[in-house]
Amino acid sequence: MLREKDLHGIYVPIITPFDEEYEVDAASFYNLAYNLFQDEIDGLVVNGTTGESPTITNEEMAILFATAQAAREAAQVDSSLIVGTGTNDTLSTVKKTEAAGKLGADAVLVVVPYYNRPSQQGIIEHFRRATSVGVPVILYEIPYRTGVTLELDTVRTILELDGVIGMKDSTPNTRLVSELTRLGSKPVLCGEDSLLFEALSSGAKGVMSASANVMTERFVSFYQHFEAGQHEMSKQLFDELQPLIRLLFEEPNPAPLKWLLEQQGVIESGTLRLPLLSVTEGLQKKLAAYLQK
Numbered sequence: 001m002l003r004e005k006d007l008h009g010i011y012v013p014i015i016t017p018f019d020e021e022y023e024v025d026a027a028s029f030y031n032l033a034y035n036l037f038q039d040e041i042d043g044l045v046v047n048g049t050t051g052e053s054p055t056i057t058n059e060e061m062a063i064l065f066a067t068a069q070a071a072r073e074a075a076q077v078d079s080s081l082i083v084g085t086g087t088n089d090t091l092s093t094v095k096k097t098e099a100a101g102k103l104g105a106d107a108v109l110v111v112v113p114y115y116n117r118p119s120q121q122g123i124i125e126h127f128r129r130a131t132s133v134g135v136p137v138i139l140y141e142i143p144y145r146t147g148v149t150l151e152l153d154t155v156r157t158i159l160e161l162d163g164v165i166g167m168k169d170s171t172p173n174t175r176l177v178s179e180l181t182r183l184g185s186k187p188v189l190c191g192e193d194s195l196l197f198e199a200l201s202s203g204a205k206g207v208m209s210a211s212a213n214v215m216t217e218r219f220v221s222f223y224q225h226f227e228a229g230q231h232e233m234s235k236q237l238f239d240e241l242q243p244l245i246r247l248l249f250e251e252p253n254p255a256p257l258k259w260l261l262e263q264q265g266v267i268e269s270g271t272l273r274l275p276l277l278s279v280t281e282g283l284q285k286k287l288a289a290y291l292q293k
Contacts, residue, residue, distance in 0.1 A: 001107070007205060008205040009043070009205075011041065012210075014068070015213055015267075016029065017271075018273060027268075032266050036213070037077045038075055046068050049111075061096075062099070065081065083100035085100050085130075086140060087113070088113040090113070090126045093130055097135055101133055106136070110138065112143075112146045124158055128161060131163030136165045137163055137165065138167060139155070139166070141176070142171075155176065156180075159180075166188060168191040169188050169191055169199070170192050181203025190208070193245045193248075211245045213257045214257060214264070
């Protein structure tokens with residue numbers, strides 16, 4: 001089980017490779033997961049948004065988790081395995097969280113309920129129910145996708161729940177992490193890739209970065225330099241990563257990531273499940289130029 005005091009470092013929400021028949025490509029998933037573990041990440045998130053979780057069945061989630069476990073064992077690391085279990089239905093979220101616990105997840109990532117725009121009190125109750133399973137919960141705030149923004153008091157109430165060990169903050173600025181740091185809250189991981197350095201400077205304990213599926217060792221180095229107090233070098237490394245981050249979010253995530261990983265030979269195919277489509281020819285040219293650099 002992942003504990004509050006251990007929630008720090010570099011966490012990667014891994015993509016889910018599919019073959020040309022839109023089936024899960026477990027071999028490519030293993031290859032990518034193994035490479036990520038070899039690059040000394042602190043944790044891997046299976047079935048997150050970057051993993052196209054809305055299209056993943058419970059049976060596929062179990063396959064992905066078992067494959068990630070095998071890759072972690074082969075890499076001989078103790079990185080955490082986190083499973084995305086959040087939905088906009090509380091009962092479904094509880095059942096998915098229970099299933100993840102039975103699989104052996106170290107923690108679950110639970111997003112704020114999306115689309116149905118519940119009240120702040122309804123969101124608090126949603127997380128209270130999610131913690132009832134006994135698996136450590138990481139709160140995931142991303143108003144861009146959910147259509148609702150948590151009030152500071154709501155965040156604090158959720159973080160004070162027994163079983164909630166911290167949060168992933170994907171708000172569009174660092175005000176929330178700064179305020180939570182000032183108040184001495186549980187750990188916050190930055191989930192907005194363009195703000196990684198600023199968030200660490202504001203008190204975030206680590207990052208949960210989709211971009212780190214590629215160039216992983218550079219993201220790890222950026223974080224390690226920051227932790228060592230070498231902030232000028234860390235900022236330089238992050239500035240060098242910014243063009244890549246901008247390209248990876250120019251079109252819907254994870255299409256650019258998958259295209260790059262296919263070009264690098266890490267996965268067999270960059271196929272996505274609808275309604276997501278592969279990157280446009282224009283972005284392909286930009287990504288190819290970046291790789292050549």
